[in-house]
Amino acid sequence: MSFLFNLLKGAFLRMLQLIWFGKRKISNSLSIYVKTNTGNTLSIDLDPKWDIRNLKEIVGPQLGISPEDIKIIFAGKELHNSTIIEECDLGQQSILHAIKLPPGKNRLNRKKDTKNLIEESIDEGSEANESGSKPLNETLIDLPLEDSDRHENHSEQEQQQARAHFYVYCSLPCKSVEAGKLRVRCATCGSGAVTVDRDPQCWPDVQQPRRITVHCENHDCQTLLSSLAQKDEGTPQVRYAQFYFKCANHVSLGEKDEAVPLYLIKPNLRNVPCLACTDTRDTVLVFPCEAGHVTCLDCFRDYCVARLRDRQFEFDDNHGYYTLPCPAGCQNSHISEVHHFRLLSPEQYEQYQRFGTEEYVLRAGGLLCPRPDCGMGIIPPDQTDEERSRSPDEDDCRRIQCIGGCGYVFCRRCLQGFHVGECDSQQPTTYSSTSAVSCLSGYAIDPLRASEAKWDEASKKTIQISTKPCPKCRTPTERDGGCMHMVCTRAGCSFQWCWVCQTEWTRDCMGSHWFG
């Protein structure tokens, strides 16, 4: 009888529970994963209005743990019971970590046990959590670029304005510049079940390794750390945080889904006007120069496009980046994270990449296939002295074939079709080799007829009429406005010449016909 009663009671309670939770699920739900340190992963639907205590009450029974013995970790922070879920910067498919506390060992007596300084500081952190800690996303407002200017106070209002304060380039699936989220994991084992010992306060804290220690809840981490320490005695016995970014625009695709932080883009908390248009915009790009010159994103794009069209990007000689300095011409101001150029359109970014590759090939002593629509980068092998002595014929050294590209055979010196003898600077001798072949096969062609029956003749004439060759590299150049001072845009040339004189630009040109 009592068995039947219990069964009925159980069924009734289950129904009540269903109704109760059913009600709660009505508002827009958030699907997240909860990972445990015992290897389980639960899929949970949440109401963003719930607090962490509600979450523990749901997770606890499923894991067979009492809710009081669970600690919830997200983005490097233990979340306090009263924290409301929607304040935590949680997105769909985010991963929370549920850690089972050792039985009978609450935080207070753990603190008594430990003598380790680092663990103690964690405990202090946890106590701060008890009194209402904020998740990582809210404690960070505007990470300064340098250590030096970290001590700045921000008003509540500023903090409110700065909700989306990181920008990332999301390569997949968004393929665009988006708001970003800062996340953290253990640098030793890669587990996300970590709590940071202090908040990052500047970009170096986030970007450089071994700046901030963490407490890792992953059981395997200790064994991993000791095995590493055995291999290499230099391995430190503390665990460090490894920060990374996620795109806030798309549903998380798991723990491997990361995005590149565009750390020069910032919310304009200080209301600095743009250097170029002088408007004060909400989001700006701060150049890495000492002055920290500011442009709005529109003007940054304009700046890049203007410099890109004229092939005026520069190589950073220290790092090899093909990049831009601060537009005000400051020293040591090259942008070193080239994903910032993703602010350009896909076509422009592609052009940026192509120009960068071409310049790199030329700097490495290579050359570019001169055939239109090919442009393949070719790095001819260095000739050994032996080879040079074996083929004293200079023609062999000038003969370059575009292998892997269009197969075109050309002269290294004049970049026209390959020819025997001196380069002819006026008339390209592209088809000299073909005519030689036809002579051999005994098929006679009147050279005069042949010169009139050329497919590209009309466009070649147009090019000849509308352009002038760069005096240095002979690249046909069109002038579509501006002054007479020309700067060759061919990769690696950059020769400065005068449109009128067709020689190097001089002060005479400036004086007599600078603007025509």
Add this chain to the structure above:
Amino acid sequence: MAAMSPSERRLQKELMSLMREPPPGVHVDGDQAGQNLTQWIIHMEGAKGTLYEGERFQLQFKFSSKYPFDSPEVTFIGGNIPVHPHVYSNGHICLSILTDDWSPALSVQSVCLSIVSMLSSCKEKKRPPDNSFYVKTCNKNPKKTKWWYHDDSV
């Protein structure tokens, strides 16, 4: 009104501020510039106590769509071209901030002030010297030829 490009917005702002608070001896033709933002005429008076006192000059500014990332084209126009070692008789001006040292942080106003000070510091009214000598001897790379603008005090 169609949306302005950043370049036009910047020019509009510069025009407004130059009309509101012109530097001494400088006056922009607001009507003309308002009609065509890419070409301005600026009237300039020779400063008192200098060789150009009492003279009036006209400057023409032309802006490309790349402004302010590209320098403006600045020339003296009209009947009175100042006789100055850095100003050619056709109105072209040899001033480093108009080419190599241009920066988008500069403005029409700062260019005007530079030209005023260039005129004011002149000690002898003369045209630029025959510079074929300089051209023959100077560095082949113009970027490295800093003494193109060698005498800043003139």
